[in-house]
Amino acid sequence: MVTIADVARAAGVSISTVSYVMSGKRTISQETRDRVAQAIADLEYSPHASARSLASRSTNVIGLQAPLRAGVDVHVVMQIVGGIVTEARSLQYDILLLSSDDAAGLSHAARASMVDALLVMDVESDDPRIKTLEGLDVPSVLIGLPAGADGLVCVDFDFEAAGRLAAQRLAALGHRRIALFGAPAEVLERHTSYADRLVRGFLSACDEVGIVGSVHACPTGADSTRVVDAVLAAEPGLSGILIHNEGALGHVAAHLATSPHELDLIALCPAEMAQTTAGLADSIAIPAEGIGAAAADALRALLAGEQRDKVVLLPPVLASAGA
Amino acid sequence: MVTIADVARAAGVSISTVSYVMSGKRTISQETRDRVAQAIADLEYSPHASARSLASRSTNVIGLQAPLRAGVDVHVVMQIVGGIVTEARSLQYDILLLSSDDAAGLSHAARASMVDALLVMDVESDDPRIKTLEGLDVPSVLIGLPAGADGLVCVDFDFEAAGRLAAQRLAALGHRRIALFGAPAEVLERHTSYADRLVRGFLSACDEVGIVGSVHACPTGADSTRVVDAVLAAEPGLSGILIHNEGALGHVAAHLATSPHELDLIALCPAEMAQTTAGLADSIAIPAEGIGAAAADALRALLAGEQRDKVVLLPPVLASAGA
DNA sequence: GTGAAAGCGCTAACAA
DNA sequence: TTGTTAGCGCTTTCAC
Numbered sequence: 001m002v003t004i005a006d007v008a009r010a011a012g013v014s015i016s017t018v019s020y021v022m023s024g025k026r027t028i029s030q031e032t033r034d035r036v037a038q039a040i041a042d043l044e045y046s047p048h049a050s051a052r053s054l055a056s057r058s059t060n061v062i063g064l065q066a067p068l069r070a071g072v073d074v075h076v077v078m079q080i081v082g083g084i085v086t087e088a089r090s091l092q093y094d095i096l097l098l099s100s101d102d103a104a105g106l107s108h109a110a111r112a113s114m115v116d117a118l119l120v121m122d123v124e125s126d127d128p129r130i131k132t133l134e135g136l137d138v139p140s141v142l143i144g145l146p147a148g149a150d151g152l153v154c155v156d157f158d159f160e161a162a163g164r165l166a167a168q169r170l171a172a173l174g175h176r177r178i179a180l181f182g183a184p185a186e187v188l189e190r191h192t193s194y195a196d197r198l199v200r201g202f203l204s205a206c207d208e209v210g211i212v213g214s215v216h217a218c219p220t221g222a223d224s225t226r227v228v229d230a231v232l233a234a235e236p237g238l239s240g241i242l243i244h245n246e247g248a249l250g251h252v253a254a255h256l257a258t259s260p261h262e263l264d265l266i267a268l269c270p271a272e273m274a275q276t277t278a279g280l281a282d283s284i285a286i287p288a289e290g291i292g293a294a295a296a297d298a299l300r301a302l303l304a305g306e307q308r309d310k311v312v313l314l315p316p317v318l319a320s321a322g323a
Numbered sequence: 324m325v326t327i328a329d330v331a332r333a334a335g336v337s338i339s340t341v342s343y344v345m346s347g348k349r350t351i352s353q354e355t356r357d358r359v360a361q362a363i364a365d366l367e368y369s370p371h372a373s374a375r376s377l378a379s380r381s382t383n384v385i386g387l388q389a390p391l392r393a394g395v396d397v398h399v400v401m402q403i404v405g406g407i408v409t410e411a412r413s414l415q416y417d418i419l420l421l422s423s424d425d426a427a428g429l430s431h432a433a434r435a436s437m438v439d440a441l442l443v444m445d446v447e448s449d450d451p452r453i454k455t456l457e458g459l460d461v462p463s464v465l466i467g468l469p470a471g472a473d474g475l476v477c478v479d480f481d482f483e484a485a486g487r488l489a490a491q492r493l494a495a496l497g498h499r500r501i502a503l504f505g506a507p508a509e510v511l512e513r514h515t516s517y518a519d520r521l522v523r524g525f526l527s528a529c530d531e532v533g534i535v536g537s538v539h540a541c542p543t544g545a546d547s548t549r550v551v552d553a554v555l556a557a558e559p560g561l562s563g564i565l566i567h568n569e570g571a572l573g574h575v576a577a578h579l580a581t582s583p584h585e586l587d588l589i590a591l592c593p594a595e596m597a598q599t600t601a602g603l604a605d606s607i608a609i610p611a612e613g614i615g616a617a618a619a620d621a622l623r624a625l626l627a628g629e630q631r632d633k634v635v636l637l638p639p640v641l642a643s644a645g646a
Numbered sequence: 647g648t649g650a651a652a653g654c655g656c657t658a659a660c661a662a
Numbered sequence: 663t664t665g666t667t668a669g670c671g672c673t674t675t676c677a678c
Contacts, residue, residue, distance in 0.1 A: 001436070003671060014649045019673060029647060046434035050373040050382065051671035054654050059373065064420070068405035074397050081420075082391035089422035094437070097387070097404075097420050099412035111369035113324070113655095114417070221599030222577060247599065250573050254545060258581075276544030276570065326655060337665045342657060352663060374655035377670045436671095652675080661666075 002045045010039035022047065053113070062088055062299060063115035065098045065105065065129075067122040073246045075270055076288045077121070080143060083292025084119060091300050103132035110136045117141070117299045123149065125193060139302040143295050145193050145311065153302060155295040155312045159194045162284050162316035163201025166242040166266050169282060169318060171209040173264055175240030178206065178213050179231055181224070181252065182244050185217035198244060198268070214238075220247030225255040232261055244268040253279040271319065284316045325368045333362035345370065376436070385411055385622060386438035388421045388428065388452075390445040396569045398593055399611045400444070403466060406615025407442060414623050426455035433459045440464070440622045446472065448516060462625040466618050468516050468634065476625060478618040478635045482517045485607050485639035486524025489565040489589050492605060492641060494532040496587055498563030501529065501536050502554055504547070504575065505567050508540035521567060521591070537561075543570030548578040555584055567591040576602040594642065607639045 008015040013032060020026035021036040028036075039045070053059040066081055085095055096115055098105045106129060109115050118140040123129055125147035133140045134151050142154045163180070170178045180202045182188060183195050199215050206213030216231055218224050224245065232238055241256075241263060243249055249267055256265055257279040264281035267274050274283035294312055301308045331338040336355060343349035344359040351359075362368075376382040389404055408418055419438055421428045429452060432438050441463040446452055448470035456463045457474050465477045486503070493501045503525045505511060506518050522538050529536030539554055541547050547568065555561055564579075564586060566572055572590055579588055580602040587604035590597050597606035617635055624631045 001671095002434070005671080015672080016650080016674075017648060020648090023673080025674085027647070032647080044434065046431055048377070048671050049435045049437045050376040051654090052673075053373040054371070054377050054656085055671075055673040057654075057673095061419075068401055068408060074401050078391055078397050078401060085391060085420055085422045094422060095420040096384075097408055097418040099408045099417060108369055111325070111367065112372045114372045222573070222601040223599075250545070251577060254574060254577055276546075278545040324655095328655080338656080339658080339666080340664060343664090346657080348658085350663070355663080371655050374670090375657075377672085378655075378657040380657090380670075647678105649678080650676090652673105654673085655670105657668105657670085659666105659668080662664085 001048075002043045004045070004047065006043055007036065007039045007045050010043060011035045057113075059114065059116050060092055061094045061096050061115050062296070063096045063098050063106070063109045063118045065101055065118070065120045065122075067101070075246060075273060076286055079270060079288030080121065080292040080295075083289035083294075084296050085292075086289070087293040087296035091296065093296070093300075103129045106132055106140075107136060110138045117303055119143065119295055119299060124190065139299065141295050141298045141302065143291060145197070145313075147193065150310075153298050153308070153310055153312075155291060155298050156194070156314070157286055157291055158313035158315050159197040160201035161313070162268055163198040163203075163242070164205040165201075165316050165318055166268065166284060167202050167205035167211070167213060168209060169266065170240035170242070170264060171206075171211050173240065173281070175264065176211050177235060177237045178211060178240035178242070179235065179238055180213065180215045180242045180244070181218040181228065181231075181248065182215065183217065184219050184245070188217045202242065218243070218245045218248050218252075220245065222251050224248030224251050228252055228255065232259075239263045240266075242266045242268060246273065249273065249277055253277050268316075274319065283319050285319055287314055287317075290314055324371075325366045327368070327370065329366055330359065330362045330368050333366060334358045380436075382437065382439050383415055384417045384419050384438050385619070386419045386421050386429070386432045386441045388424055388441070388443045388445075390424070398569060398596060399609060402593060402611030403444065403615040403618075406612035406617075407619050408615075409612070410616040410619035414619065416619070416623075426452045429455055429463075430459060433461045440626055442466065442618055442622060447513065462622065464618050464621045464625065466614060468520070468636075470516065473633075476621050476631070476633055476635075478614060478621050479517065479637070480609055480614055481636035481638050482520040483524035484636070485591055486521040486526075486565070487528040488524075488639050488641055489591065489607060490525050490528035490534070490536060491532060492589065493563035493565070493587060494529075494534050496563065496604070498587065499534050500558060500560045501534060501563035501565070502558065502561055503536065503538045503565045503567070504541040504551065504554075504571065505538065506540065507542050507568070511540045525565065541566070541568045541571050541575075543568065545574050547571030547574050551575055551578065555582075562586045563589075565589045565591060569596065572596065572600055576600050591639075597642065606642050608642055610637055610640075613637055 004015045004018050008018045018036055021033050121143045123142050123144050123146045130149045142152055145154050145156045188195050203213050267280050267283040270288050271285040327338045327341050331341045344351055344356050440461055444466045446465050446467050446469045453472045465475055468477050468479045511518050526536050590603050590606040593611050594608040
């Protein structure tokens with residue numbers, strides 16, 4: 001193993017000089033700097049991460065709790081994690097995947113000084129982790145917007161604005177009666193924050209523009225088409241649909257394409273998914289990677305002591321499908 | 324911050340006694356052990372991870388390179404990672420998500436002593452990471468079976484056996500002409516190891532049982548149905564299909580359900596996905612979590628110095644769909 | 647502009 | 663059965 005002492009010896013300087021060349025916290029003559037840099041390159045030296053963090057009292061690691069056994073939106077979770085990792089890397093942070101999903105996992109990582117900060121996905125309202133996070137001495141950011149997390153920094157997609165946007169768009173297309181097909185019933189019933197916000201935006205925009213909107217839980221997979229058919233039968237005149245369900249989108253889109261009903265379908269999903277789905281009128285992209293990147297950046301700001309908004313909501317953007 | 328010295332003081336013992344109580348590497352009287360345990364609990368002490376790994380020269384961290392921007396099988400990747408994390412946790416290991424996907428990322432993590440071992444997914448034949456891994460002083464396990472990785476431990480699903488099993492099953496169902504719809508063309512053309520192995524197993528079993536098999540690339544999404552229709556038109560008498568494409572499965576299954584052709588469809592996909600897909604004759608489950616767990620366990624064996632097979636292949640299991 | 651040396655919190659000899 | 667202490671490799675005062 002190559003240590004800082006090896007580098008110092010090779011460059012003919014003291015170890016503190018090597019350290020200062022790497023950190024830039026001291027002015028070093030150009031000549032010395034070059035010699036040290038050369039020695040580092042020659043020896044393929046990488047500072048021992050643990051030694052460094054023991055001495056510097058910081059790890060350059062972010063702890064991440066991600067829902068790996070996710071129900072619905074696997075693609076979204078993966079893309080968010082991808083965004084986090086990419087952004088974190090550019091900020092010189094590594095990501096430690098926390099293996100337990102509970103509050104104890106968070107406080108353990110913090111107490112063991114394994115991480116400089118914590119990033120937590122999939123937090124629900126009344127989640128015990130909220131109180132735990134507030135009591136820890138490492139900063140944290142939530143991805144999502146659970147009720148009761150007032151003290152914490154939250155980053156999320158603006159589902160309410162997305163619901164509103166979709167309703168307005170469908171109204172502009174001339175529809176007078178529209179429906180939202182969302183998450184499976186079990187998710188809706190938990191009153192997951194994002195689902196509630198989407199519904200709220202959708203219905204309030206319907207009110208505002210004076211059209212009729214309804215909301216329906218939607219199972220994953222092929223069953224979804226049955227639910228859609230039932231709603232279409234029960235609501236004559238229904239002609240515009242917003243769908244937010246990764247596992248149902250493909251089936252519903254394909255089903256409606258062969259249906260006698262004349263209607264417009266807007267999907268709320270990652271952009272890539274909209275592109276491979278035929279039969280969409282429009283789509284609203286969930287900027288999943290952007291959410292991850294924004295969360296990592298919010299953490300950077302916290303760590304740097306910058307003052308920022310507690311809540312960061314990424315705005316929805318309407319896209320022509322297939323374009 | 325609570326240190327081992329605080330615990331020692333509270334328990335009225337020396338710090339080494341505390342250390343030995345935690346590691347169990349020394350026999351300690353029951354009484355002392357209890358006092359120390361009590362102090363640890365009272366103070367909510369967690370050993371400083373960096374200090375520990377600096378002194379013990381091991382991190383209890385596994386570095387993982389996972390394809391986050393995956394093309395096809397997001398579900399599979401997520402489940403594998405879930406399996407890794409779960410198993411690693413039970414082995415007292417944490418997972419560090421390596422942020423760069425290249426060889427340099429691997430050697431950096433190793434040289435910086437950030438990890439005790441490396442787990443690498445999505446390695447292709449002739450991947451430069453293979454040589455890098457072989458030169459590293461930390462043990463590693465690949466998930467996949469790339470050509471040229473003879474020196475390394477590899478864990479994967481037995482795609483060849485799966486292809487063989489599917490063909491045999493379709494033959495047993497009475498089909499004389501069957502087809503495999505696999506990955507998108509760009510994946511097949513890269514000669515990704517798993518795709519090649521699946522094809523080999525499928526075709527060789529066709530030969531053995533004396534039926535005709537053909538293999539076709541399959542695009543993701545709704546386009547897939549067009550390809551299937553074209554093949555059905557071109558191959559009269561085709562009546563059995565094996566499909567291995569997460570993004571196409573739903574569309575193809577739905578499409579065939581409404582088709583005039585009388586045929587059996589076998590899906591190769593995670594069990595959960597088969598369950599939500601209607602119209603399958605059978606399915607062969609990809610035990611994604613099991614792969615992750617097996618990989619983590621292979622790493623544990625390596626770390627423990629156990630002698631094991633270089634290649635671990637998880638066998639396919641035929642399941643009645645919808646059952 | 648550079649060096650020497652005191653820790654960071656822990657593990658594991660070495661001693662008793 | 664327990665305590666004392668020398669490192670692990672680095673950062674950062676303090677000294678020049």
